[in-house]
Amino acid sequence: MTFNKEILFFLSTLGWFNGLILSSYFLFFIPKKTLPNTLFGLLLLVLSIRISKSVVWYFYPDLPVFFIQLGLAVCFLIGPLLFFYLKAVSEQTKTFPGEWGIILGSFVMASVLLMLFFTDKPQLYLWKKYFVKITYGEWFLTVLISGIFIIPLLKKLRTGYVTLHEKWVLAVYFSNLMIASNFVVSYLDILNVAYITGGLTFSLLIYLNILILFYRKKTGYLFSPEPEKYSNKKISPDEAGTLILKLETALTEKEIYKNPDLKLPEMAGLLHVSVHQLSQLLNDNLQKTFPVYLNEFRVKKACEIIDAALDFKIEAIGYEVGYHSKSTFFAAFKKITGLTPSQYKAAKVF
Secondary structure, eight states, rough: HHHHHHHHHHHHHHHHHHHHHHHHIIIIIIOOOOHHEEEEHHHHHHHHHHHHHHHHHHTTTTTTTHHHHHHHHTTHHHHHHHHHHHHHHTTTTSSHHHHHHHHHHHHHHHHHHHHHHHGGGGGGHHHHIHHHHHHHHHHHHHHHHGGTHHHHHHHHHHOOOOOOHHHHHHHHHHHHHHHHHHHHHTTTTTOOOTTHHHHHHHHHHHHHHHHHHHHHSGGGGTTSOOTTTTTOOOHHHHHHHHHHHHHHHHHHSSSSEEEEEOOOHHHHHTTTTHHHHHIIIIIIISOOOHHHHHHHHHHHHHHHHHHHTSSSOHHHHHHTTTTTTHHHHHHHHHHHHHHHHHHHHHHOOO
């Protein structure tokens, strides 16, 4: 093995080795044992086994058949574990439902059957002709299907504040999608992507996430949703009234609602309060999230412009009050007022 190959082998090996260590942490040592953490630990475990096979086989192609097929067989479990991890997170599932066990058990049985009955040399042609394709197809397809659980987070990412835990969930999904894509593209020989790229990608993603763990101040919220905010520390009515007045004043006098990229953390900074305090204020006292509150404020300002009969085109009013696009403005306006801006304007004329 040349020096360059030794470096490549070292870098790609780091990922699956540390993946095994991290999977042990999530399965056995993490302080807060939850269903999502357990599923994530299992996901890391099967990914690490899959990557280890790829890395070792790339540099030592004379490996025993059993080890090669073990790496392929566990691919059946990666997508389903990702699916149930994201489902458990999105639905905040606390206990393992029986039907989940049946589904995951069927995938485990499929893997075991492949290992027991198709490892002998006479059946190897079946692996090469059928099972490798089926394995990669199932892996990639189940990862894609798992994306249904991150659609709400992607929408939230565009329109409002996303928590640290939600960012972690997005990172987990897109990391899995990237790894699966690398293997599929390599297998299909598209764009001349090297087979070892999947292992290197896994190493890179593992170390990026390790850096997050070391440098984030509140890693406890990284793996699970934040607890009910200030459940024993309610804002007093007087303090709430003062904060709401400060919020309305800041939005009106400084016209920061016109900033289309305004988010909860920026607003909290302007008011010199924590993000949690502002979020709690809106949720407990106004029963609204920040995006909802901001949309209502912007639509109110849009109505004032229409009422004043100023020389503004309807589309221009949306941009004036802080919307990125005409469609977003129209959708928010109709949702809040029950009318489109044009219908509201026509009603005012008569």
